Amino acid sequence: MALLEDIGGEENPKYLLMDKGLQFRITEAVNSMYNFDFATAERGFKVMQYNYPDHPLPYFLMGLSEWWKIAIDTENKQFDARFLDYMDQTINKAEAMYKNDPENKEAAFFLAGAYGFQGRLYSERKSWTKATFAGKNALKYLELSKGGEEDMNPELLLGDALFNYFSVWIPENYPLLKPVVAFFPKGNKELGLRQLEDVAKNAFYARIEAQYFLFRLYASEERKPFEALEITQYLHQKYPNNPYFHRFFARQLYTVGRSVESRDVSLEILRRIDENQYGYEANSGRYAAFFAAQYFDKVGQREMAKKYYLKTLEYGEESETQDSGYYLFALIHLGKMANEEGDKDTAKAYFKEVKKRAKRKDPAHKEARDFIKKNKL
Numbered sequence: 029m030a031l032l033e034d035i036g037g038e039e040n041p042k043y044l045l046m047d048k049g050l051q052f053r054i055t056e057a058v059n060s061m062y063n064f065d066f067a068t069a070e071r072g073f074k075v076m077q078y079n080y081p082d083h084p085l086p087y088f089l090m091g092l093s094e095w096w097k098i099a100i101d102t103e104n105k106q107f108d109a110r111f112l113d114y115m116d117q118t119i120n121k122a123e124a125m126y127k128n129d130p131e132n133k134e135a136a137f138f139l140a141g142a143y144g145f146q147g148r149l150y151s152e153r154k155s156w157t158k159a160t161f162a163g164k165n166a167l168k169y170l171e172l173s174k175g176g177e178e179d180m181n182p183e184l185l186l187g188d189a190l191f192n193y194f195s196v197w198i199p200e201n202y203p204l205l206k207p208v209v210a211f212f213p214k215g216n217k218e219l220g221l222r223q224l225e226d227v228a229k230n231a232f233y234a235r236i237e238a239q240y241f242l243f244r245l246y247a248s249e250e251r252k253p254f255e256a257l258e259i260t261q262y263l264h265q266k267y268p269n270n271p272y273f274h275r276f277f278a279r280q281l282y283t284v285g286r287s288v289e290s291r292d293v294s295l296e297i298l299r300r301i302d303e304n305q306y307g308y309e310a311n312s313g314r315y316a317a318f319f320a321a322q323y324f325d326k327v328g329q330r331e332m333a334k335k336y337y338l339k340t341l342e343y344g345e346e347s348e349t350q351d352s353g354y355y356l357f358a359l360i361h362l363g364k365m366a367n368e369e370g371d372k373d374t375a376k377a378y379f380k381e382v383k384k385r386a387k388r389k390d391p392a393h394k395e396a397r398d399f400i401k402k403n404k405l
Contacts, residue, residue, distance in 0.1 A: 043134040044085050045183040050076075051232045061093050062236055063267040064307050069093055084121040084138040089233075091115045095145060100272050101311045102152045103348065111149065118142040133173045137184050140169035144190075167191070182231035185223055186238055192220030221245070228259075239263060243276065253283045271297070271307040275315045282319045291323035298339070313343035318354040325361060337362050350385045356392035359385075360399075367403055376405040 044050065057072025070093055077086035091114030097107045119142045125135035147162035170191040173184055224245075227238035239259050246256035257280035263273040274297055281290035294316035300308040301316075321336030337358040344355035363378030382396035399405070 043181070043184075044080065044083055045134055045137070045233060046181055058089070058233070059267070061089070061096060062270055064096070064269045064271070066093055066097065082121060082124070084118040084125070084135070084142070085233075087114050087117040087121060088138055088141060091118060091142070091145065095149075096270075096272070097307075098149065098152075100307050101309055101347065103311075105153075108149065108153075112146060115142040115146050133184055136169045136173035137187050140166050140173055140187050143169065182227050182229075183234050186227045186231065186234040189220045189223030189227055189238070190241070192216045192223060221250070236263070243280075247276075247280065247283070253280060256280050257284055269305070269307070271300075271305075271309075271312045274308075275312045278316060278319055282322065287323045287326060290319045294319040294323075310343040310346035311349070314340050314347060314349060314352065314354050317343055318358060321358065321361070330365065334362065334365060337365075351387075353392065356382050356386050356390070360392060360395055363396075363399070367399075367405070372403075372405055375403070376400065379405060 054072060054076060057069045057076075060066070060072070061069035070090065073086050073089045073093065076089070080086055091111055094107045094111035094114060098104065098111060118138055122135045122138040122142065125132050126139065129135070143162045144166035147159050147166055150156075150159035150162055170187045173187040221242075224238050224242050227234050228242050229235075231238060239262075243256045243259040243263070246252040246259070257277075260273060260277040260280045263270070264277040267273055274293070278290055278293040278297060281287075281293060297308065297312050297316035298320070301310075301313050317336045317339035321333050321340060324330075324336060325333035340354055340358035341362075344350050344352060344358070349355060359378045359382045363375045363382070366372075366378060367375035379396040379400050382392050386393035386396070
C-alpha cells in the first residue's frame with residue numbers, strides 16, 4: 029500500500045473523522061503505531077498533517093504515538109515533552125474549529141481527548157493541580173461532544189461512552205475528585221459499557237483505544253476475566269510487537285488458569301527482552317518472569333521456579349517497582365523455599381524485605397508477618 033501519497037477521501041465530509049477514503053489511506057499508519065512501528069506510523073501522520081494543517085486529527089495521532097511509547101513504562105519521562113506538545117497543538121487546532129463553529133462536535137471530541145490524555149499523564153506524574161484542570165476540561169468537552177445529528181458516529185461515541193462510565197466511576201472510587209464531576213449530568217455505567225463495546229466493534233480511529241479501556245475494565249472493575257482475555261488475545265494477534273498487549277495477554281491467561289499458555293507467552297516476552305526488541309523492558313519482564321515462576325512452582329520444578337522468581341526481583345529492581353505485588357510475592361515464595369530447605373536466615377531475610385517494602389495493610393505484609401511468627405524466624 030502506498031503510504032498516503034494522495035490523501036483525499038470524500039470531497040466534503042461533514043467531519044474528517046468520518047472520511048472513509050482517508051481511513052482507508054491511513055490504515056497502514058494507524059496499524060503500524062499499535063504494532064510499535066512508530067517510524068512508519070509517524071511518516072503517515074506527518075503526510076496527513078501536511079494535507080490537513082489546520083485540523084487537530086494528525087496532531088492528535090502524533091500525540092497518541094508518543095503516548096504509546098510512554099504506556100509501556102509510565103516511569104520513563106523521555107517522551108513527556110513531545111506528547112504534551114502534540115496534545116497542546118491538538119487543543120489549539122480544535123479550539124480554532126470550535127470558536128468558528130460552537131456546534132462542531134468533532135472539535136469538542138478532540139478537545140476532550142487531548143485534555144483527557146494530558147490528564148492521564150499528569151496523574152501518572154502526580155501533578156494533581158494540572159491533572160484536575162485537564163480533567164475538568166476533558167469532562168466539559170465530553171459533555172459538549174455527546175449525542176448529535178450524526179446518530180452517534182462510533183468515533184464520537186467514544187466520548188459518550190467514557191463520560192457515561194467514568195462520571196459515575198470517578199466519584200465512586202476517588203471521593204476527593206467528586207467536585208470535578210459535581211456540576212455535570214450523572215452518567216450511566218451500564219450504558220457507557222455498552223457504548224464502549226459498540227465503539228470497539230465499529231470505530232476506526234477509536235476502536236483500539238475503546239478495546240484498551242474495555243479489557244482493563246473487564247479485568248478489574250467488571251470482573252469479567254474471560255472477556256478481557258478475548259480482547260487481549262485479539263490485540264496481541266493483530267499487533268504482535270506491542271509489548272503492552274503482549275504482557276496483558278500473558279496476565280489474562282494466568283488469571284483464568286491457562287498456565288501452560290501463560291508460561292509460553294511469558295517466556296516469549298523474556299526472550300524478546302533478552303534480544304533487546306524495542307519496547308520490551310523490565311516492566312514487561314517482571315510480569316512475565318512471575319507468571320513463568322508460578323508455572324514451574326505449580327508443577328514442582330523448584331530450581332526453574334526459583335530462577336524466575338529471582339528474575340522477577342531483578343526486573344522489579346530495574347523498574348523500581350519493589351512495592352508491586354509481583355515483586356512482593358516473589359519474595360514470599362523465595363522465602364518459603366528457603367525455609368523448606370532449612371535455610372532459616374535466608375528465609376527470614378526475604379520476609380523482612382517484604383515487611384520493609386509493603387504497606388502494613390497489604391496482604392503480602394500480613395502473610396510475611398504470619399509466616400515469621402508461625403515458623404519462628
